[in-house]
Amino acid sequence: MPDLGAPRTLPFFALLPVLLALSQGLSHPPNSPCRVTQNTARCDGFRLTSVPSDLPHQIEELFLNQNLVLKLQYDSLSRYPSLRLFSCANSHLRAVEEDGFSGSPLIESLSLANNELHHGYVQLAHSMRCLTRLRTLDLSGNGLREDMASDLLQNLSSLEFLNLSNNNLLRLDEAIFRDLHQLKELNLERNLLFEIDGAFDHLKRLQRLNLAYNSLPCLVKFEMTQLVVLNASHNIIEWFITNLDLTETFQLETLDLSDNQLLYFPFLPQKSRLKTLLLSNNQISFYGHLAEHTSPNWTTSVEYYNLGGNLSNITVDLWNDSFHGDISSVELLDLRVNQVRYFPQGFLQKMPHLNRLWLTRNCLESLNLTAEDLPVTLYQLDVSNNRLTEVRAQLSSTSKLNNLTHLNLSLNDIQQLPPDMFTMLPSVSSVDLSYNRVGLCLPGDTTSLDSSACAVWRNLSSLKQLHIAGCNIMNVPPIIFKGTPLTHLELSNNPGLLIDQDSLLGLSGTLQHLGLSNTGLQNFDFSPYKNLKSLNISKNSMLELPRSLMTLNLKLLDLRDNMLSTIQSEQAFVLADRVQILYVNGNAFNCCQLQWYRTLEASRTLSVVDLSEVTCTDLHYQRQRAVLFNSFLCGRRNTEESFFWYILLFLSVSVSLVGIGVIYFLTFRPKVLPRAIKKRCWRPTPY
Numbered sequence: 001m002p003d004l005g006a007p008r009t010l011p012f013f014a015l016l017p018v019l020l021a022l023s024q025g026l027s028h029p030p031n032s033p034c035r036v037t038q039n040t041a042r043c044d045g046f047r048l049t050s051v052p053s054d055l056p057h058q059i060e061e062l063f064l065n066q067n068l069v070l071k072l073q074y075d076s077l078s079r080y081p082s083l084r085l086f087s088c089a090n091s092h093l094r095a096v097e098e099d100g101f102s103g104s105p106l107i108e109s110l111s112l113a114n115n116e117l118h119h120g121y122v123q124l125a126h127s128m129r130c131l132t133r134l135r136t137l138d139l140s141g142n143g144l145r146e147d148m149a150s151d152l153l154q155n156l157s158s159l160e161f162l163n164l165s166n167n168n169l170l171r172l173d174e175a176i177f178r179d180l181h182q183l184k185e186l187n188l189e190r191n192l193l194f195e196i197d198g199a200f201d202h203l204k205r206l207q208r209l210n211l212a213y214n215s216l217p218c219l220v221k222f223e224m225t226q227l228v229v230l231n232a233s234h235n236i237i238e239w240f241i242t243n244l245d246l247t248e249t250f251q252l253e254t255l256d257l258s259d260n261q262l263l264y265f266p267f268l269p270q271k272s273r274l275k276t277l278l279l280s281n282n283q284i285s286f287y288g289h290l291a292e293h294t295s296p297n298w299t300t301s302v303e304y305y306n307l308g309g310n311l312s313n314i315t316v317d318l319w320n321d322s323f324h325g326d327i328s329s330v331e332l333l334d335l336r337v338n339q340v341r342y343f344p345q346g347f348l349q350k351m352p353h354l355n356r357l358w359l360t361r362n363c364l365e366s367l368n369l370t371a372e373d374l375p376v377t378l379y380q381l382d383v384s385n386n387r388l389t390e391v392r393a394q395l396s397s398t399s400k401l402n403n404l405t406h407l408n409l410s411l412n413d414i415q416q417l418p419p420d421m422f423t424m425l426p427s428v429s430s431v432d433l434s435y436n437r438v439g440l441c442l443p444g445d446t447t448s449l450d451s452s453a454c455a456v457w458r459n460l461s462s463l464k465q466l467h468i469a470g471c472n473i474m475n476v477p478p479i480i481f482k483g484t485p486l487t488h489l490e491l492s493n494n495p496g497l498l499i500d501q502d503s504l505l506g507l508s509g510t511l512q513h514l515g516l517s518n519t520g521l522q523n524f525d526f527s528p529y530k531n532l533k534s535l536n537i538s539k540n541s542m543l544e545l546p547r548s549l550m551t552l553n554l555k556l557l558d559l560r561d562n563m564l565s566t567i568q569s570e571q572a573f574v575l576a577d578r579v580q581i582l583y584v585n586g587n588a589f590n591c592c593q594l595q596w597y598r599t600l601e602a603s604r605t606l607s608v609v610d611l612s613e614v615t616c617t618d619l620h621y622q623r624q625r626a627v628l629f630n631s632f633l634c635g636r637r638n639t640e641e642s643f644f645w646y647i648l649l650f651l652s653v654s655v656s657l658v659g660i661g662v663i664y665f666l667t668f669r670p671k672v673l674p675r676a677i678k679k680r681c682w683r684p685t686p687y
Contacts, residue, residue, distance in 0.1 A: 055080065067088075069091045085109040090114045110137050155179055157181055209231070267324065468491060517539050556581040
């Protein structure tokens with residue numbers, strides 16, 4: 001008779017090796033602090049001095065960052081032949097033995113960033129020669145010079161991404177990258193580069209190049225037609241000139257030349273696909289107006305020499321504003337913090353796809369807000385902090401700017417503008433006129449009592465945000481915003497502003513942010529504005545919180561620099577329960593009335609940003625930090641003062657009674673007092 005139990009046990013023993021293998025791959029190694037998940041081992045930050053030897057053999061990714069691995073031995077990785085990614089950054093690594101990677105020839109990504117490999121770069125160069133599949137290499141922060149980098153990069157023909165940032169590279173020549181024919185991205189940020197001589201000529205597949213934070217004085221004869229992104233910001237570049245002889249279309253889409261010393265608008269390729277042009281923090285201006293005054297002795301020829309002794313002759317008509325290359329595809333032009341006084345005729349119209357134009361902190365004196373001067377595709381225009389005194393607009397032309405949504409005219413000296421200018425912009429949703437002398441006026445009213453220009457803000461159905469802070473506005477007329485569904489209204493820094501409920505009539509259902517800082521506000525009924533989420537009433541003269549605030553569900557409330565001596569307990573509980581962010585410092589708080597402080601401090605949902613900085617006045621009229629003040633001092637001082645006043649009152653009454661008694665005897669019974677004195681003091685003495 002067959003044994004029926006035997007067949008039931010055979011499958012278990014047959015599966016036992018498989019279960020053991022799975023448990024070995026999925027569980028943590030018994031003696032290693034590393035965390036193993038599937039084919040990845042993470043051993044970061046365990047102060048290890050060598051590569052762990054008890055990890056699963058089949059791991060493909062090993063992270064050994066932030067340890068104390070001074071040297072990789074020749075057999076360190078031999079136990080892990082399937083390794084594809086190895087990262088040993090920030091581990092004080094000084095050397096890798098020549099056969100350190102021979103046991104893991106499949107490595108595709110290698111990160112040795114922020115170590116000290118300038119000591120053992122020769123051995124490292126030999127060890128990497130076996131990595132024929134290496135695609136990504138990070139050697140940033142290793143103190144490498146260009147000769148060291150040249151040795152390390154020999155024969156790495158498979159490399160596609162290379163990071164050499166934060167090293168000591170000074171000058172790059174054509175030999176350093178000669179074998180990197182597959183390279184797509186190169187990061188040379190934060191070195192000491194001052195010259196590049198044909199270093200990128202062999203990199204025909206390079207698409208992204210980062211040269212930021214170096215010391216390059218110029219980029220001339222730029223001819224990397226295949227490049228898509230070039231970041232050359234934070235150098236000392238005075239000239240950017242493309243090779244004018246090339247007629248091929250450049251693939252460049254992003255060019256970052258910000259934070260340099262450019263005097264001229266860059267001389268861009270004749271054919272390009274440039275979309276983002278970043279030129280902020282330079283000295284760019286246009287000089288066409290100087291052509292009339294040029295002397296015959298002035299030259300337009302610029303000659304450049306390199307350290308190899310080669311001469312590059314580049315002739316440019318410096319006073320011709322029309323020479324700027326192909327800008328027809330530009331969508332973002334950033335010219336913040338330059339010296340632009342004007343734009344050449346038709347310059348902006350040559351960018352038919354421009355949607356963002358940033359001109360903060362330039363020297364513009366006038367602005368034509370018309371379709372003849374601005375592309376109709378413009379979405380955001382920022383001309384804040386210039387010298388604008390006049391803004392011109394025409395209904396027939398301005399209305400064509402139907403894409404213009406954000407307009408920033410703040411920090412100028414605007415004295416003239418059409419009052420109905422903003423009604424001509426059909427899609428405008430955000431306007432910032434802060435710190436100009438532009439007042440508020442009703443339709444048909446072109447005069448303003450407190451400024452030389454005014455604007456109409458009624459029936460602007462698209463307008464959501466309006467900033468008119470610091471405009472010397474003294475009065476907000478009734479229903480001035482009728483038909484305009486504002487969600488953000490900034491009226492701060494208008495001292496002496498007269499505002500009442502009728503001033504904001506029509507905004508009760510839409511207003512979410514209201515700024516009334518430094519307006520002299522003492523009291524206001526906020527209860528109609530149920531959708532208000534952010535309120536700034538700082539720098540005013542409020543002696544107590546308006547009770548109407550307790551009806552709102554604010555996310556942010558700014559109460560700084562008022563005259564509050566305390567906050568009522570019930571108000572503190574409401575604030576702690578409803579508000580998310582609160583500012584309260586700079587008030588005249590009483591140290592003996594800090595119950596509200598403890599309530600706010602104990603709240604788990606409220607963040608009082610400046611709670612640790614809050615000060616109060618104690619009984620000696622000294623300023624104290626509320627967080628350090630001991631409320632016991634208030635009770636002790638009160639007891640001492642009460643006892644002192646009781647003693648003083650007793651002494652006063654006693655002295656008064658004695659004085660009254662003396663006066664009584666001297667006045668009504670003058671003979672009694674001498675007899676009493678004689679009886680007690682003048683007794684006869686026996687001899």
